[in-house]
Amino acid sequence: MITPTICSSLHCNSYPCNYCEECSHAYFLGWATADKGKVYRWHFNPYYGFEFLKADFKTPLKKQYYKENHVVWKLIENWEDKIKYKNMWR
Numbered sequence: 001m002i003t004p005t006i007c008s009s010l011h012c013n014s015y016p017c018n019y020c021e022e023c024s025h026a027y028f029l030g031w032a033t034a035d036k037g038k039v040y041r042w043h044f045n046p047y048y049g050f051e052f053l054k055a056d057f058k059t060p061l062k063k064q065y066y067k068e069n070h071v072v073w074k075l076i077e078n079w080e081d082k083i084k085y086k087n088m089w090r
Contacts, residue, residue: 005029029057032075040072050076
């Protein structure tokens with residue numbers, strides 16, 4: 001299981017707990033490297049989706065990758081496979 005980076009839920013008693021893994025208030029930081037060595041970084045919230053970030057993992061990129069045929073979406077699919085949500089966005 002990938003542990004959330006942040007969970008802002010009022011139902012969370014001890015972050016990170018089992019509740020956080022499926023919570024819409026949980027935020028995850030993810031990254032992957034493409035074949036040519038380019039690193040893609042993102043912030044993910046099950047409610048809002050993906051936001052791509054600069055190397056500092058804080059600043060959003062001005063150009064977000066919205067086209068699902070972009071190489072980053074294949075990398076994200078691999079990352080998502082590591083997250084085993086029971087009843088979320090799959």
